[in-house]
Amino acid sequence: MTDDLKDKRTFSRGVHPPESKHLTEDRPIEPGPGVGELSILLSQHIGAPCQAAVKKGDLVEAGQRIGECQAFVCAPVHAPVPGKVKELALKPHPVLGRCQAITIEAREPAPPSLPSFDLPTDFDPARYKPDEICEAVRDAGLVGMGGAGFPTSVKIQPDAKPPKHTLLVNGCECEPYITCDYRIMLEWTDQVLAGIRLAQRACGASKVFIGIEDNKPKAIEAMSAAIARAGSTSDVRVVPLQTKYPQGGERQLINAAIGQTVPTGGIPPMIGVVVINVATAAAIAGAVLHNRPLTHRVVTVTGEAIARPGNYYVPIGTPVEALIEFCGGVTEKSAKVVMGGPMMGLAIADLSTPITKTGGAVTVLTRHQIGQAKFERRQTACIRCGRCLEVCPENLNPTRIAHAVKSNLLDVAESHFIGACIECGCCSYVCPANIELTGYIKTGKIFLARQRKKMPA
Amino acid sequence: MLKDITVSFAPHISQPLSTRRVMLDVAIGLLPAMAVAGYYFRIHALLLIGTCVAWCAATEWVCNRIRRKPNSLGDFSAVVTGIILALSLPPVLPLWAAAIGSAVSIVVGKIVFGGLGANVFNPAMVGRAFLTASFGVMMTTWTVPASIDIEMPTLSAADVVDTRTQATPLAWSKTAIKEGGEAKTYSGRLFFSTMTGEVAGCLGETSAIAILLGGAYLLWRKTIGFHIPAAVLGSAFVAAAIAYLVNADAYVQPFFHLTSGALLFGALFIATDPVTAPLTRRGMWLFGIGVGTITMVIRILGEYPEGMMFAVLLMNAVTPLIDRLCKRIPTGGKPHA
Numbered sequence: 001m002t003d004d005l006k007d008k009r010t011f012s013r014g015v016h017p018p019e020s021k022h023l024t025e026d027r028p029i030e031p032g033p034g035v036g037e038l039s040i041l042l043s044q045h046i047g048a049p050c051q052a053a054v055k056k057g058d059l060v061e062a063g064q065r066i067g068e069c070q071a072f073v074c075a076p077v078h079a080p081v082p083g084k085v086k087e088l089a090l091k092p093h094p095v096l097g098r099c100q101a102i103t104i105e106a107r108e109p110a111p112p113s114l115p116s117f118d119l120p121t122d123f124d125p126a127r128y129k130p131d132e133i134c135e136a137v138r139d140a141g142l143v144g145m146g147g148a149g150f151p152t153s154v155k156i157q158p159d160a161k162p163p164k165h166t167l168l169v170n171g172c173e174c175e176p177y178i179t180c181d182y183r184i185m186l187e188w189t190d191q192v193l194a195g196i197r198l199a200q201r202a203c204g205a206s207k208v209f210i211g212i213e214d215n216k217p218k219a220i221e222a223m224s225a226a227i228a229r230a231g232s233t234s235d236v237r238v239v240p241l242q243t244k245y246p247q248g249g250e251r252q253l254i255n256a257a258i259g260q261t262v263p264t265g266g267i268p269p270m271i272g273v274v275v276i277n278v279a280t281a282a283a284i285a286g287a288v289l290h291n292r293p294l295t296h297r298v299v300t301v302t303g304e305a306i307a308r309p310g311n312y313y314v315p316i317g318t319p320v321e322a323l324i325e326f327c328g329g330v331t332e333k334s335a336k337v338v339m340g341g342p343m344m345g346l347a348i349a350d351l352s353t354p355i356t357k358t359g360g361a362v363t364v365l366t367r368h369q370i371g372q373a374k375f376e377r378r379q380t381a382c383i384r385c386g387r388c389l390e391v392c393p394e395n396l397n398p399t400r401i402a403h404a405v406k407s408n409l410l411d412v413a414e415s416h417f418i419g420a421c422i423e424c425g426c427c428s429y430v431c432p433a434n435i436e437l438t439g440y441i442k443t444g445k446i447f448l449a450r451q452r453k454k455m456p457a
Numbered sequence: 458m459l460k461d462i463t464v465s466f467a468p469h470i471s472q473p474l475s476t477r478r479v480m481l482d483v484a485i486g487l488l489p490a491m492a493v494a495g496y497y498f499r500i501h502a503l504l505l506i507g508t509c510v511a512w513c514a515a516t517e518w519v520c521n522r523i524r525r526k527p528n529s530l531g532d533f534s535a536v537v538t539g540i541i542l543a544l545s546l547p548p549v550l551p552l553w554a555a556a557i558g559s560a561v562s563i564v565v566g567k568i569v570f571g572g573l574g575a576n577v578f579n580p581a582m583v584g585r586a587f588l589t590a591s592f593g594v595m596m597t598t599w600t601v602p603a604s605i606d607i608e609m610p611t612l613s614a615a616d617v618v619d620t621r622t623q624a625t626p627l628a629w630s631k632t633a634i635k636e637g638g639e640a641k642t643y644s645g646r647l648f649f650s651t652m653t654g655e656v657a658g659c660l661g662e663t664s665a666i667a668i669l670l671g672g673a674y675l676l677w678r679k680t681i682g683f684h685i686p687a688a689v690l691g692s693a694f695v696a697a698a699i700a701y702l703v704n705a706d707a708y709v710q711p712f713f714h715l716t717s718g719a720l721l722f723g724a725l726f727i728a729t730d731p732v733t734a735p736l737t738r739r740g741m742w743l744f745g746i747g748v749g750t751i752t753m754v755i756r757i758l759g760e761y762p763e764g765m766m767f768a769v770l771l772m773n774a775v776t777p778l779i780d781r782l783c784k785r786i787p788t789g790g791k792p793h794a
Contacts, residue, residue, distance in 0.1 A: 017470060176470070251789070264789035334461040342469040349464045365469055380476040380532050381574035385731040386682075395788045397736065400780075420787040425468030432474045433574075439466030 009259075010242035011252040013393050015426045017176050017245055017343065019215060023309045024179045024302045029187055032299070032314030033326035034111040039091045039101040039354040040066060040077050040317045045143040046150045047073030052102055058085045063293050065141075066102050075141040075151040075357075080295035080315030081106045092350040094339040094359065101354065104317070112296055114313055117191040117282075119289065125194075125201040130158035133202040133288050140287030141294045141357075146170055146181075146248065146277035147340060149358040152284065155274050156202040164274050167205035168257055169196050171212040171219060171278045172241060172248030175341030178361040180298040181278050183311045185212070185219040188282050189226045195281035196236065198288050203274050208236040210278075211257045215243040245343060246424040250275040252393050264394075264420045279360070294357055301327045303364035305335045314355060320362055321351040336370050338363040343425045380433045388427035388437055394420050398427035402437040405444035410451065413444045421445070476573075479680055480533035486675040487540050487726065489667035493653075494660040498548040498600070502660050508552045510539035512559035520568045534573050538562055541581040541726060544661025545719065545766070546588070548600050554592050558584040578773045579733045582766050589766070599625050599657035625658045626651060626717040628762040630709050651716040662722040672725035681729040684738055688745020689724035689752075690715060696753035708757060720752060723765035733773045740776075740783040747772040 043049035050067035060066055060079040068076040083106040093099035138153035169192075173181040185192060200208050212220050224238045239257045241247055251262045254273055262268055268275050276284075279298065286292035295316055302309040307328025314323065320337065324330060338345035339359050355362075388398040397416050404412035418441060427437040494502040517535040521528055529535075542562050546555060565587070566580030567573070589596045624632065626647060650656045654664025661668070675681045697711035714720060719727075728734065728748045735744050748768045755764025 015472075017468075017472075255788070261789050263793070264787040265792035266789065334463070336463045336465075336469055338467075338469055340467075342467075344467050345469065346467065347462075347464040347469060349462055351462075363469075369470060370463055370465075378475075380529075381572060383476055383479065383534075383574050383731050384734070384736055385479060386736045389736055389785065393788070395785050397785045399736065416784070417787045417792070419792065420789065423467075428466070428471065429468050430472050430474070432472075432479050433476050434471065436466050438468065442466060 009239065009256045010244050010247065011255040011393055013391050013395070013426075014244045014246060014252070015391050015429050016243070017429060019243070020176045020302075021179050021182070021215075023177065023304075024300050024311055025182060027179075027183075027310040029114065029183050029298055029311045029313050031111045031114055032312035032318065033322050034106075034109040035315070035318050035322045036106055036109040037086065037103060037319075038080060038106065038315055038317030039103045039319065039352075040079070041091060041093055041354060041356055042067050042077065042100045042102065043093070043096060044077065044149060044316075044356040044358060045075045046148060047071060047075070049100070050074065050077055052088055052100070054085050054102065056085055056087055059083070060085060060104060063295060065293070066104075073151055073154055075143045075153070076139070077102075077141055078293040078295050079104055080112075080317060083107045092348065092353040094346045094348055094353055094356065112313055112315055115286065115290075115292065115296070117188055117285070119190055119194050119285070123194055123289075125197040128198060128201060128288060130202045130204065133198050133284075134158060136288045136291070137202070137284055140283070140292065142280060142283050142287055143294070143357050144277055145279040145283065145297060145357060145360065147344065147358050147360065148250075149356075152276065152280055155269070155276065156199050158202055158204060160203070160269065162270070162272050164203045164205045164269065165207065165272045166258060166274070167196070167200045167203060167208045168250075168253060168268075168273055168275045169208065169210040169278060169281055170248055170250065170253055170275055171210055171216075171223070172253060173216070174213060174243075174245045174248040175343055175345075175361070176245075177302045177363050178300050178341045179302070180300045180311055180360045182216050182219055184279050184282055184298055185216070186222050189222045190229075191282045191285045192278050193223070193226045193230060193236070193281075194289065195284035195286075196276075197230075198284050199274070199276055199281060200236075205274060206235060209257050210236070210238045211241050211247075211253050212238060213243040213247055214240045245426065246393060246422070249393065249422055249424055251422060264417065297355070297357065297360070299323065299355055299359065300361040302361060303338075303366075304369065305330045305332045305364040305366045307331055316357055317354045319352045319354055320348065323355070323362055324351065324364065330364055332366055334367055336365045338365060343429065344423065379435055382433050382435060385432060387430040387432065391426040391430050393424060393426065394422055396421060398437045398441065399435075401444065402435065402440035405440045405447070410444060410448055413441075414448065418444050418448070476532045476534075480537050482675065482678045482680045483537045483726070484533065484540060486671035486678075486680065487537075487544065487661070489670040490544055490661040490664065490722070491540065493664040493667040494544065494548075497654055497663065498660060501548045504552055505546055505548070505550065505555050505660060506540060506543040508555045509543035509546075509559045510536050512556045513539035513542070513563050516560045516563040517568070520564065524568070526572070529573060532573060535563060538567070538580045538584075541661075542584050544722070545581060545585050545659050545727075547596060547598055547658075548660055549598060550588075550592075550595055554588060554595060557591075558588040561587040574732055576732055577776070578770055579727060579730050582727060582769050582773075585766055586770060597628070599628070625762065626656055626713070627756065630713070631762045648712070648716065656717070658717075659719060659722075661726075662719045665716045665721055668721045668725055675725065675729075681725070681731075682738070682741065684741035685729045685734060685745040685748075686724040688742045689728050689749040690720070692746040692749030693720055693724075693753050696750055696757070700753070700757045714753070714756065718756070718763050719765035723748070723752070723769060727765065727769050728772070733776060735776050735779045735783060737780070737783040737785060740779045743779050743783070744772050744776065747775065
């Protein structure tokens with residue numbers, strides 16, 4: 001391991017935003033608030049949305065499946081608490097704007113209790129059949145908990161083509177402020193490792209790398225120690241990576257950790273790599289060993305404008321408002337509430353937006369940070385300084401693409417590979433003219449998608 | 458709880474850097490050159506810099522009013538244009554000519570294209586080109602402080618207060634060669650003079666040390682990349698070396714070219730203007746090589762002793778083409794579909 005520490009791997013370009021993790025990194029995972037009403041969104045993953053399996057007035061038990069669908073790329077949703085279905089209605093969704101949701105009135109609004117993570121003393125992943133693992137993961141409704149929300153069962157399915165040679169576990173957590181994955185690695189270490197080995201067993205990867213940024217030495221140590229404790233797991237290795245944003249982007253992570261490049265427009269399985277997040281790994285262990293569906297997750301509630309930041313174990317469906325109140329409220333009159341971190345997170349306008357499977361953080365930024373008061377942050381014309389090109393991890397030309405979108409020249413944007421943008425936000429972060437490059441690119445992608453729908457080629 | 462919530466695209470934080478700060482950095486980088494100009498050319502230098510900055514700013518303000526655009530003086534780009542124009546002028550240019558040059562810089566160099574960021578040509582060089590074309594004699598009347606005596610023949614004895622006119626090292630070497638003289642006289646004394654700035658020339662270009670100091674600041678602040686300066690100086694050096702190797706009697710030593718005239722100033726402060734230079738690194742290399750080579754072609758083969766201005770303007774015109782040629786390919790290669 002010491003050898004690895006000497007040679008810190010990374011990808012090229014990227015940025016170094018202030019880490020701001022000191023707010024919550026030393027706060028152990030605690031139970032979140034007991035909420036009376038939870039709204040479970042029916043689309044919390046990439047793929048077909050779920051159909052409600054319950055009606056208004058139905059009584060549901062904790063862990064009961066309340067939404068499902070037959071599509072391959074899909075993940076069912078479950079009730080986190082026992083209670084009654086209050087309504088099926090549209091609720092605010094951080095990405096989609098609005099989405100159908102099942103609102104459950106809890107029988108008794110008690111704070112969630114932290115899960116017990118006892119592993120069988122003689123835990124051996126070889127005892128589980130790959131199909132069984134995959135099935136359990138699918139039944140539990142597992143999706144990538146790092147943010148993208150791709151159904152995990154699809155990623156780790158056995159006998160996939162091409163065969164998977166490497167399982168890459170994402171413990172980078174490169175977003176500023178967020179510490180939920182870090183706490184999970186520290187506190188639920190064995191659970192994470194068990195999940196990793198189950199995922200490896202399922203997808204048949206011969207090598208496993210756990211990529212962790214070097215600003216989390218304790219997590220590197222804890223995971224390495226757990227690997228040593230587990231014994232015959234020489235094929236699992238911790239890879240310390242340089243602290244840089246977006247190190248945790250899966251394309252960047254693959255490049256940094258194993259030196260391979262995912263083709264533009266392609267996905268990691270095409271080159272035989274599976275990437276899962278550490279929180280997902282822990283959830284895999286919960287699903288396979290304890291039959292526990294994905295109904296709760298760890299959420300970092302943080303930001304300079306929050307009174308009592310921390311890492312909380314909360315039921316999925318908890319409104320952001322309840323979480324912020326639980327943390328002592330906000331310290332400023334106006335601010336920005338972001339689902340996720342400040343680099344890629346989505347600002348929400350409605351605080352009743354529920355926590356989803358993919359939402360690892362609620363970041364409340366101050367007025368000063370979002371820079372409304374400052375002349376310095378006013379937008380000027382592009383001075384072609386080229387900083388956005390210098391930091392783009394996908395080697396794109398963000399200013400050219402953004403200008404094409406602005407001028408409604410979508411074909412030009414396409415000719416500059418707008419589709420290859422991973423929307424990491426590095427270009428906007430460094431732009432001295434304060435142009436929302438990432439925003440323009442995102443908008444351009446939406447326009448293109450619409451155009452294609454209207455006129456199938 | 459929250460009274461008003463802001464919603465916008467990610468990222469929600471940004472680097473504390475603004476266009477104003479970038480422009481301010483360029484101005485700071487120009488400080489050493491301005492200080493040396495002030496030291497050697499005294500009140501002339503300060504009056505010229507003041508006139509150019511004031512006229513550039515005033516022109517921009519008036520144009521914004523006429524175009525009904527918001528005031529853009531806050532981005533400081535007009536100030537930088539003024540300083541660079543002033544530093545590229547001969548010390549005793551009449552102030553009215555400098556004022557005209559400044560107005561032309563802003564109107565023809567910048568506003569007609571749509572303002573900051575949209576201009577094709579370096580505004581300061583547009584203004585300078587206009588002055589060169591209109592007031593040729595004034596633009597080639599050089600002075601040095603009278604206290605300084607370098608072993609170069611003075612062209613005329615018309616002394617101006619405490620200064621007297623003298624040819625720039627480049628002009629002098631060119632004339633000397635034409636008249637059958639030896640060009641080898643690039644002595645240690647002259648090298649010292651071009652380093653400190655006690656030679657005739659444009660306000661900002663005389664002192665290599667001051668320019669390098671300011672350039673180092675810009676490189677440290679990452680306001681400019683090393684690509685363009687390296688390409689300009691490297692290609693100019695190669696071109697000068699070729700000429701020198703071909704005929705050592707007719708052409709001066711390559712090092713002489715590097716430290717004299719506008720080459721260094723142009724490489725660090727003019728060719729690096731981000732608005733008019735290519736975006737990609739590959740493009741920057743091509744652009745820089747173009748500027749360096751054209752400058753040397755004009756210096757070695759042309760009538761003018763100096764070619765930086767024309768080289769920059771010519772390459773500015775080629776920049777969109779270079780940007781088109783140097784298209785970036787995504788990390789994962791071109792998509793198949």
